[in-house]
Amino acid sequence: MCSGNRSGGRDYWEGGGGAGAEGPGPTGTLSPAPLFSPGTYERLAGLIGSIGLLGAGNNVLVLILYYRFQRLRTPTHLFLVSISFSDLLVSLFGVTFTFISCLRNGWAWDTVGCVWDGFSSSLFEKSSSHKCICDAF
Template sequence: MYSGNRSGEQGYWEGGGAAGAEGPGPAGTLSPAPLFSPSTYERLALLLGSIGLLGVGSNLLVLVLYYKFQRLRTPTHLFLVNISLSDLLVSVFGVTFTFVSCLRNGWVWDTVGCVWDGFSSSLFGAGSSPGCSTSNLATC
């Protein structure tokens, strides 16, 4: 029977031989091997880092401009500030876990970290940021 996600033992099967024995699963099953090559993880980390920095920088600029200039304080601009704040929070909380995982060639957080990553991206509006998604939940 597949054991599910257990910290440090993702992708292992139980009950293969002796009672309680653990080992790699049969051929063609989930294994603890990385999904991508190290160079692909480096490219993903570069892409996520760029998206994170651009997201933080541009959204902070929007918030500062809204605060600094009185004439920008209209209901329409307030809606845009709300979207910008949401995207800023996704850039900070949503991209960070995935970025660190790409630097380490795979998901390095436990189940709680995985749930927080998906929850924060969903709560802060993952649809407003092109690089963030809750697809990590399938890989944790």
């Protein structure tokens, strides 16, 4: 599930109210507590952001070199360009959801966002190395 469910985590209530021993239960909606500390989310955002930028930059460089130099246009290099293009798409579309979620200290998207995260990774041929990590948030 992409709702942030996990075992052993503490929950907190949004919308005010407190859980007293007497009287009605707290008001608001139950939301999962953050999995990591805010500092850890900042470090993860920096790491994921740098991976995304390096991946996008390196793959754009490969595509530019292939386009610019005629002697690189061989069938073998075309295969490598295809891999580079799919990796560029993962760097742009796959990493963005995770990066923004790290900035917001938890999965920031709904179920559709989680499905898109997994689908885009599979679509861009990276399903074995990039999975829907919204379960971890």
